Amino acid sequence: MTTPHEYAQANAERFREQYKELIRIPSISTLPDHAPDVQRAAEWLAEHMRQAGFETAEIIKMPEGRHPLVLGQWNGAGPDAPTVLLYCHYDVQPAVVEDGWVTPPFEPTEKGERLYARGAVDSKLHVMSQLKACESLLQTGGSPVNLKLILEGEEESGSENINAFVDAHGDRLRADYCAISDGTILDPAQPSLVYALRGIIAMELHVSGPAQDLHSGHYGGSVHNPIQALAEIIAQLHDANGTVTVPGFYDAVIAADADERAQLAKANEWTEREWQRVAHAPQPWGEAEYNIHERVGLRPTLELNGITGGFTGPGFKTVLPQKAMAKISCRLVADQDPDEIFDLIQTYLAQITPPTVRSELIKMEPGAKAAVLGHTSRAMQAAARAYEQGWGARPIFERAGGSIPITYTFQKVADEVVIMGFGYKSGQAHGPNENIYLHSLHRGIDTAIYFLQEVGAQ
Ligand code: BES
Numbered sequence: 001m002t003t004p005h006e007y008a009q010a011n012a013e014r015f016r017e018q019y020k021e022l023i024r025i026p027s028i029s030t031l032p033d034h035a036p037d038v039q040r041a042a043e044w045l046a047e048h049m050r051q052a053g054f055e056t057a058e059i060i061k062m063p064e065g066r067h068p069l070v071l072g073q074w075n076g077a078g079p080d081a082p083t084v085l086l087y088c089h090y091d092v093q094p095a096v097v098e099d100g101w102v103t104p105p106f107e108p109t110e111k112g113e114r115l116y117a118r119g120a121v122d123s124k125l126h127v128m129s130q131l132k133a134c135e136s137l138l139q140t141g142g143s144p145v146n147l148k149l150i151l152e153g154e155e156e157s158g159s160e161n162i163n164a165f166v167d168a169h170g171d172r173l174r175a176d177y178c179a180i181s182d183g184t185i186l187d188p189a190q191p192s193l194v195y196a197l198r199g200i201i202a203m204e205l206h207v208s209g210p211a212q213d214l215h216s217g218h219y220g221g222s223v224h225n226p227i228q229a230l231a232e233i234i235a236q237l238h239d240a241n242g243t244v245t246v247p248g249f250y251d252a253v254i255a256a257d258a259d260e261r262a263q264l265a266k267a268n269e270w271t272e273r274e275w276q277r278v279a280h281a282p283q284p285w286g287e288a289e290y291n292i293h294e295r296v297g298l299r300p301t302l303e304l305n306g307i308t309g310g311f312t313g314p315g316f317k318t319v320l321p322q323k324a325m326a327k328i329s330c331r332l333v334a335d336q337d338p339d340e341i342f343d344l345i346q347t348y349l350a351q352i353t354p355p356t357v358r359s360e361l362i363k364m365e366p367g368a369k370a371a372v373l374g375h376t377s378r379a380m381q382a383a384a385r386a387y388e389q390g391w392g393a394r395p396i397f398e399r400a401g402g403s404i405p406i407t408y409t410f411q412k413v414a415d416e417v418v419i420m421g422f423g424y425k426s427g428q429a430h431g432p433n434e435n436i437y438l439h440s441l442h443r444g445i446d447t448a449i450y451f452l453q454e455v456g457a458q
């Protein structure tokens with residue numbers, strides 16, 4: 001009798017080819033032109049769920065212009081066995097060669113031990129790891145737990161619809177355990193379990209002044225330039241220590257105790273090394289009383305993501321612009337509420353906008369709350385044993401700075417939630433030349449199988 005791990009090993013080459021097939025579908029959720037590709041990826045996944053042995057695989061349509069969920073179910077373990085909800089996202093960030101790609105972003109290219117492509121790590125690595133773990137169990141006598149595999153097509157664009165779907169149809173996803181598969185571990189030799197993710201709220205700050213663009217000779221010196229006013233406003237959002245100055249911003253933040261900070265100090269060794277290698281800015285910046293891991297995982301931020309205004313073409317134009325705009329997003333920690341944070345920022349901006357210009361703050365997405373998951377749950381223990389077997393070392397605990405907007409909501413449908421990432425930070429998620437080490441796909445499949453076996457044995 002073949003074991004699931006033997007099956008995965010015997011089919012490794014086919015799994016790798018199918019992973020590449022999925023990558024070739026540019027399922028970019030943030031660009032409307034790619035909606036047909038996202039749909040095609042959903043159909044590909046539903047078909048592969050059926051082939052893997054799922055009893056049902058359905059495509060759940062979302063409102064016009066948005067992207068479907070794919071839900072596979074298998075209930076062969078029976079009513080007394082636990083049910084596990086597995087989540088991944090199959091949409092990806094945009095990518096064009098001009099961003100600095102060395103190879104075409106949607107043509108997976110193997111070089112040495114790595115494979116380069118958009119979505120390679122974020123998050124088709126996780127989609128295929130979970131799907132192929134399920135296949136390996138279902139094709140070798142069945143899974144010890146009932147399975148619900150849900151794949152989202154708009155995680156990279158805010159997860160508005162899956163949050164609404166779970167609120168309305170939570171019973172369909174009800175599970176004993178939920179594993180959200182996405183993200184990274186600290187190092188190939190040091191796996192880690194992420195127990196906290198930050199939330200998010202995104203906005204645009206519009207500043208306007210004169211009725212139209214003006215001649216900077218006729219009016220310069222008499223009109224408050226909106227770009228300058230915008231710069232003066234945003235320069236007041238942090239103090240010299242990097243702390244956000246918006247009144248009330250930190251009021252709801254739950255502080256970490258000494259035990260937790262001692263644990264995070266361990267993870268910080270890797271975070272600092274990785275910061276030097278990947279971020280590689282002249283010097284670290286930010287709140288002096290926190291180490292880099294804490295600045296990213298434990299503390300909320302207010303970040304400027306982009307700024308526009310005036311004339312930026314070649315040559316010069318003596319214009320005094322009518323308006324300027326900055327895109328801002330905040331990474332949130334427990335227990336900050338996205339809407340309350342937006343209101344606090346709006347109030348503060350109204351106070352510091354000089355009377356010489358007008359400002360308006362616009363909310364971009366509904367936002368998401370941060371999630372903090374228990375260290376000691378049975379699911380977390382099962383995940384730790386799974387990494388130990390699949391990656392060969394006991395994982396340590398870390399906080400991640402990114403957001404998976406459904407995480408908070410999934411705590412309402414599953415008794416215990418864990419996050420299982422198989423990427424590395426060197427994988428350049430969202431950037432050019434995104435990549436994985438090919439071993440990550442096979443270790444990911446193995447680790448995912450071990451997890452299901454571990455929760456099934458409890
Ligand atoms: N995979 C990331 C989130 C992540 C990063 C999880 C690091 C764990 C560790 C995810 O695909 C992502 O990029 N999410 C977006 C969400 C946003 C668009 C609402 C993010 O964090 O920017």
Ligand code: ZN
Pocket residue numbers: 093122156429430
């Ligand atoms: Zn992402």
